[in-house]
Amino acid sequence: MGWGDxxxxxxxxxxxxxxxxxxxQGMLLPNFYTANPxxxxxxxxxxxxxxxxxxxxYTTNARARNAYTPQEIVGGISKDEILLPRMLKEKGxxxxxxxxxxxxxxxxxxxxxxxxxxxxxxxxxxxxxYNNSNRPNIPVYNNTEMVGxxxxxxxxxxxxxxxxxxxxxxxxGLDFIERQYQAQRPFxxxxxxxxxxxxxxxxxxxxxxxxxxRYGDAVMELDYSVGKILSWLKLLSIDQNTLxxxxxDNGAALTSGxxxxxxxxxxxxxxxxxxxxxxxxxxxxxxPGRIKEGTVxxxxxxxxxxxxxxxxxxxxxxxxxRTLDGxxxxxxxxxxxxxxxxxxxxxxxxxxxxxxxxxxxKAHYWTWSNSWxxxxxxxxxxxxxxxxGVTTHDQKEHTMQPLIFHLGQDPGEKFPISVLTKExxxxxxxxxxxxxxxxxxxxxxxxxxxxxxxxxxxWAPAGCEKLGKCLKVPKSQPxxxxxxx
Amino acid sequence: MGWGDxxxxxxxxxxxxxxxxxxxQGMLLPNFYTANPxxxxxxxxxxxxxxxxxxxxYTTNARARNAYTPQEIVGGISKDEILLPRMLKEKGxxxxxxxxxxxxxxxxxxxxxxxxxxxxxxxxxxxxxYNNSNRPNIPVYNNTEMVGxxxxxxxxxxxxxxxxxxxxxxxxGLDFIERQYQAQRPFxxxxxxxxxxxxxxxxxxxxxxxxxxRYGDAVMELDYSVGKILSWLKLLSIDQNTLxxxxxDNGAALTSGxxxxxxxxxxxxxxxxxxxxxxxxxxxxxxPGRIKEGTVxxxxxxxxxxxxxxxxxxxxxxxxxRTLDGxxxxxxxxxxxxxxxxxxxxxxxxxxxxxxxxxxxKAHYWTWSNSWxxxxxxxxxxxxxxxxGVTTHDQKEHTMQPLIFHLGQDPGEKFPISVLTKExxxxxxxxxxxxxxxxxxxxxxxxxxxxxxxxxxxWAPAGCEKLGKCLKVPKSQPxxxxxxx
Ligand SMILES: [Ca+2]
Ligand SMILES: [Ca+2]
Numbered sequence: 011m012g013w014g015d016x017x018x019x020x021x022x023x024x025x026x027x028x029x030x031x032x033x034x035q036g037m038l039l040p041n042f043y044t045a046n047p048x049x050x051x052x053x054x055x056x057x058x059x060x061x062x063x064x065x066x067x068y069t070t071n072a073r074a075r076n077a078y079t080p081q082e083i084v085g086g087i088s089k090d091e092i093l094l095p096r097m098l099k100e101k102g103x104x105x106x107x108x109x110x111x112x113x114x115x116x117x118x119x120x121x122x123x124x125x126x127x128x129x130x131x132x133x134x135x136x137x138x139x140y141n142n143s144n145r146p147n148i149p150v151y152n153n154t155e156m157v158g159x160x161x162x163x164x165x166x167x168x169x170x171x172x173x174x175x176x177x178x179x180x181x182x183g184l185d186f187i188e189r190q191y192q193a194q195r196p197f198x199x200x201x202x203x204x205x206x207x208x209x210x211x212x213x214x215x216x217x218x219x220x221x222x223x224r225y226g227d228a229v230m231e232l233d234y235s236v237g238k239i240l241s242w243l244k245l246l247s248i249d250q251n252t253l254x255x256x257x258x259d260n261g262a263a264l265t266s267g268x269x270x271x272x273x274x275x276x277x278x279x280x281x282x283x284x285x286x287x288x289x290x291x292x293x294x295x296x297x298p299g300r301i302k303e304g305t306v307x308x309x310x311x312x313x314x315x316x317x318x319x320x321x322x323x324x325x326x327x328x329x330x331x332r333t334l335d336g337x338x339x340x341x342x343x344x345x346x347x348x349x350x351x352x353x354x355x356x357x358x359x360x361x362x363x364x365x366x367x368x369x370x371x372k373a374h375y376w377t378w379s380n381s382w383x384x385x386x387x388x389x390x391x392x393x394x395x396x397x398x399g400v401t402t403h404d405q406k407e408h409t410m411q412p413l414i415f416h417l418g419q420d421p422g423e424k425f426p427i428s429v430l431t432k433e434x435x436x437x438x439x440x441x442x443x444x445x446x447x448x449x450x451x452x453x454x455x456x457x458x459x460x461x462x463x464x465x466x467x468x469w470a471p472a473g474c475e476k477l478g479k480c481l482k483v484p485k486s487q488p489x490x491x492x493x494x495x
Numbered sequence: 496m497g498w499g500d501x502x503x504x505x506x507x508x509x510x511x512x513x514x515x516x517x518x519x520q521g522m523l524l525p526n527f528y529t530a531n532p533x534x535x536x537x538x539x540x541x542x543x544x545x546x547x548x549x550x551x552x553y554t555t556n557a558r559a560r561n562a563y564t565p566q567e568i569v570g571g572i573s574k575d576e577i578l579l580p581r582m583l584k585e586k587g588x589x590x591x592x593x594x595x596x597x598x599x600x601x602x603x604x605x606x607x608x609x610x611x612x613x614x615x616x617x618x619x620x621x622x623x624x625y626n627n628s629n630r631p632n633i634p635v636y637n638n639t640e641m642v643g644x645x646x647x648x649x650x651x652x653x654x655x656x657x658x659x660x661x662x663x664x665x666x667x668g669l670d671f672i673e674r675q676y677q678a679q680r681p682f683x684x685x686x687x688x689x690x691x692x693x694x695x696x697x698x699x700x701x702x703x704x705x706x707x708x709r710y711g712d713a714v715m716e717l718d719y720s721v722g723k724i725l726s727w728l729k730l731l732s733i734d735q736n737t738l739x740x741x742x743x744d745n746g747a748a749l750t751s752g753x754x755x756x757x758x759x760x761x762x763x764x765x766x767x768x769x770x771x772x773x774x775x776x777x778x779x780x781x782x783p784g785r786i787k788e789g790t791v792x793x794x795x796x797x798x799x800x801x802x803x804x805x806x807x808x809x810x811x812x813x814x815x816x817r818t819l820d821g822x823x824x825x826x827x828x829x830x831x832x833x834x835x836x837x838x839x840x841x842x843x844x845x846x847x848x849x850x851x852x853x854x855x856x857k858a859h860y861w862t863w864s865n866s867w868x869x870x871x872x873x874x875x876x877x878x879x880x881x882x883x884g885v886t887t888h889d890q891k892e893h894t895m896q897p898l899i900f901h902l903g904q905d906p907g908e909k910f911p912i913s914v915l916t917k918e919x920x921x922x923x924x925x926x927x928x929x930x931x932x933x934x935x936x937x938x939x940x941x942x943x944x945x946x947x948x949x950x951x952x953x954w955a956p957a958g959c960e961k962l963g964k965c966l967k968v969p970k971s972q973p974x975x976x977x978x979x980x
Contacts, residue, residue, distance in 0.1 A: 222903050222904050419706075421758070
């Protein structure tokens with residue numbers, strides 16, 4: 011989902027009354043970022059508090075390539091990483107993930123092996139295949155065992171876009187909250203529906219309701235669901251004791267055409283890119299009685315901060331034996347401070363530091379939308395947008411003289427500041443040491459997204475026997491995955 | 496100012512707390528349009544309730560050219576037009592314009608000749624000249640006489656952008672309101688500041704305050720001023736008896752670079768064009784006790800509706816001897832209805848009907864950003880944006896097969912609907928008769944913006960003698976004005 015997909019962030023059809031109300035009752039963070047313009051690495055960063063280049067969610071098969079966890083991926087989240095639910099156990103938190111996991115689908119990588127107590131959802135994304143001939147349909151798990159597969163027990167009608175998955179996910183979330191409330195246990199719910207990902211789906215009640223087409227229908231259903239969760243917390247009178255944070259894992263994909271594309275508002279390009287459209291995210295923090303209502307905070311922040319902030323709020327010391335990339339947002343959320351004015355945002359694509367934001371300035375060290383080869387095939391990450399020398403189809407290096415934009419004056423990254431100005435030189439002299447320090451001290455994790463193999467696919471997930479849904483596992487034939495962009 | 500310049504419409508720096516609050520206390524109209532992507536014709540349409548092609552605010556010197564009222568223009572608003580303040584007199588309304596007039600600067604065209612009772616402001620835009628050598632500096636009028644000139648008595652510091660004009664305009668507005676309140680007279684205030692027009696200015700208190708640079712400073716000062724006006728109405732306890740409508744005359748100009756450009760949010764291109772960025776406007780209606788707070792209405796509406804609506808609210812019959820292009824928005828504003836689902840929006844550029852919107856669909860009959868000649872000189876009305884076949888640099892005709900977009904699904908006008916679809920044929924069959932009927936019945940007014948002459952400039956405006964500010968009028972040398980885009 012994109013920054014511009016919420017009414018409160020300027021979506022012209024204003025179809026997110028619950029999220030808009032959540033912002034009115036809480037804090038809006040217009041400068042909030044993901045850690046990567048793609049799902050798996052972004053989610054890995056959220057749950058580890060570390061950049062994908064540290065936690066291993068990247069590839070070295072080629073420079074600056076986005077990589078994720080399709081079915082043929084061999085790797086997943088490393089056992090060396092300490093995920094947020096594991097940390098939260100220290101203070102007795104019970105954790106559940108509802109929806110898409112995306113940190114690896116082989117048994118050792120699944121949520122319950124990594125600190126979560128419960129899971130209802132799928133290990134991979136819900137797009138194809140739509141039958142099991144060459145690749146198995148994605149399994150849906152209830153905790154440690156599959157309970158069916160997408161397009162089989164869990165229908166998504168490819169023609170109408172109808173699916174009740176978001177409603178199922180909503181019920182799973184509400185039920186989890188209620189059980190923890192009854193048991194008076196502290197809890198962490200990671201509610202991660204994927205309805206806005208192509209093929210976009212919504213349940214019958216929402217289909218056709220939006221001015222925006224099917225994508226808007228899905229957004230409306232997500233908005234409705236968030237509203238239900240918030241009112242559930244109020245009904246149980248635990249709203250004043252619960253921080254709710256809404257965000258997305260990457261900017262809206264713009265390649266899917268008008269029916270299935272979201273909006274990145276005034277920002278450049280979308281998912282897969284390190285322009286603002288790919289990495290600036292909608293973000294709302296809600297905590298009645300603790301977060302002042304109707305506030306806006308311009309602190310530069312990102313998903314990794316949620317790891318550190320959650321630990322701070324739970325009174326748990328963060329792991330001391332590793333670099334964390336998040337900061338504690340407690341003063342921002344609870345005291346409306348802007349405590350980290352010099353906190354940089356790093357924009358990575360795979361193993362390459364593409365850009366850095368400091369204050370209002372963003373310096374691009376590399377620019378790339380996608381390859382000429384893909385672009386000529388019609389794959390366009392910036393449809394209708396073209397900024398000469400910026401949305402390049404070659405991996406263009408600017409490391410000696412980065413392209414610098416003032417994002418306050420030029421949120422669309424259209425007017426690079428002239429290198430001849432004092433402003434440029436001043437900014438560069440402030441950003442350069444930060445980049446040098448970052449690169450010098452960076453110890454990349456072992457890349458987990460390099461190898462692929464048909465044998466690792468979801469042929470026979472745990473629980474398949476009971477259901478009679480085990481498929482024959484083909485012979486292992488590993489290869490280096492190809493990541494085109 | 497552009498659709499995307501308000502926080503409530505998605506401006507990332509969220510610097511319009513007063514306008515955002517105005518929306519929260521009133522009604523937001525996300526589908527509100529101007530009548531022309533340029534100032535003079537747009538303002539003429541607002542005050543006459545008629546399209547520029549009817550009220551004469553266009554040129555026939557070349558096809559589809561934007562024209563306005565610079566100093567060398569001979570024409571102005573025709574005596575045959577009945578402006579809103581003239582109509583309102585029937586019920587005893589006192590009317591004042593504060594700020595830019597732009598309907599002609601020769602004596603017969605000025606506000607007090609056209610129904611206004613009071614005026615404080617300038618007949619033309621505040622950009623150059625900056626001395627009186629080749630062209631006189633623009634006079635500032637208090638009612639019928641000039642009281643000084645821009646860059647002389649009324650300073651705009653071209654280097655710092657400092658000017659207290661908006662504050663002067665605010666005081667003029669508040670004073671007018673108070674006097675009518677004291678006299679218990681109904682009133683119409685047309686408050687038309689021009690601070691966001693290049694060269695953008697703001698007063699000292701606001702300079703440097705915005706995250707967006709000088710343009711943002713000016714927006715913040717306008718926002719502050721609107722807030723002051725609203726709280727003034729409340730203080731005088733006439734807020735429940737006063738409709739306040741906020742909008743702009745055209746989309747943000749994008750040619751001025753990052754320091755002086757506004758934002759059109761997710762829309763295509765800007766001022767001068769008939770894409771959404773040029774003509775969709777921010778719009779907020781406010782009337783405590785009458786307009787329900789926090790409402791959003793998607794009725795397609797435009798500035799000409801304000802003429803008809805104002806008359807309806809004042810209980811005055813509209814003139815019956817002419818075609819009006821506005822509709823009565825009373826049911827929309829007061830009853831939250833969407834009463835005119837089949838009401839079209841016409842997008843004109845000069846004398847050419849470029850596009851028509853009906854419901855969610857917009858059909859482009861002609862596309863043009865600007866000429867190759869201008870574009871190659873660096874004049875770009877769509878910087879960073881390029882939609883092949885849409886943002887054309889030739890005047891491209893599509894009258895036989897219009898380009899059709901679904902603005903709900905594709906607000907950025909990037910994905911024309913395939914002519915081979917049933918959707919396209921259905922839409923075309925609904926729009927075509929509307930266009931045919933419109934063209935057949937249209938009687939264009941006498942074009943007022945064809946002739947130019949240096950002799951008509953503001954050399955010796957009324958009142959110049961008293962001030963010793965009369966300049967020598969050169970010999971008349973009329974020519975056909977050149978309108979490049
Ligand atoms: Ca995603
Ligand atoms: Ca204007």
